[in-house]
Amino acid sequence: MYNKKRFSKRYLLILVVVAIALVLVVLAASLKDDRDLNPIEKVAKDTITVVLKVVSAPFNFVHDQFEAMVQKNNLYEKYKELKNKEEQTDSIISQNENLQNEIDKLKDTLDLNTVLSDKVYLNATIVSRNIGYWYDEVTIDKGSKNGIEKGMAVVNPKGLVGQITKVSNYSSTVKLLSNENMSDKISVKIKVKDDYVYGLISQYDSKTNTYTVEGISENVDIEAGSDVVTTGMGTIFPSGLMIGKTQKVTTDNFDLSKVVEVKASVDFDDLDYVTVLKRKTE
């Protein structure tokens, strides 16, 4: 009797150890960013996207109506703000046209087909957000059938949101820049007067919604409030995508380089619609 009990206890312990090892291996394999979804996962993902869109429709309707009501109260302030912006629009449009002409001429002269900032736009709606809490991921309602590919940059009107990590036929998973693994080593440039200084994002702090940018030379003066954008270097993001504005500049522990705290332009708590950018390759 005693032996049988001891045997079953030992058997249970082995079972638990094997189960934990199995979970670790499976989890490590499934969390790989370069993993492609298998056909079953693709069908499941597409199905839940459609179902969630249908189930969410009445809730979204109520939410939109409520938002519209709130916005109606600020209508006059909005009108004044838009009136001011309208006056500036004409000059911005003409400036934009001039710059585009210049880019086209330079591309012709240099015989370039694309530049780092060339991109194609695809709009998408977020259908579910950060389920499972730790993953910092959202699901959008556009997939490979809509032209989405793994690795594309995702933005909203305020700036860079994240990157497409998994794609099924009619939905995709976006890993947010707030994810620790995602925001690591993104190449960025900071505007200093009429020039740029280059650095790398080393981490994101969710409490303050700030990034830390490192690798900047000690003898550069960076003012608070300067724009921080992507450089387009590497294969991840096109250039010129807004990251945020500088907030605080300090030096590292060895007084060799500057460490810049950048306030993220995107509010990761408030994401509804996003745009997927495809970098032009031809």
Add this chain to the structure above:
Amino acid sequence: MKIFILIVSFLLEGVVSNFVPVNGFFAPLFTLITLIVIYPLFDENSNYYKYAFITGLAYDLFYTDTIIFHAIVFCFMAFLITRMNLVLTDNYINVLIIIAICILIYRCFTYCLLVLVSSITFDIIALILSVLKSLLLNLIYSAIIFFVVKKIQKKYKYKF
């Protein structure tokens, strides 16, 4: 009826996640909560484990893009729930205690495993916050589900 409650909670978790901020104060865990509250509706534990496994598998496939991770975690949670139900009677206060313990274990377990297999650095404050964020909304939801389950139990006299 058990399947219906589970499916509704499963979908509701996806819908509600859309209306709460990504890093906000409410983190829905409706599927796990429902799994805890509907335990008295099962005659056999083996059936309960099957439901937990399938629900976890659906969670993996539909929501988190992981492979059988939540299926195993939900089975483990089901095992804990059955053990706790052996010593605690079926009333709302005890259900609340089980929910609080399960949320704590679930968050710690998933976070520790993620720290082990990915390059996330361990942050005890983030872990505590995740548990606190999961408590309020889910305890309110558990009250609703508990009320529904009790109504069903009365109506069908425990036969499912």
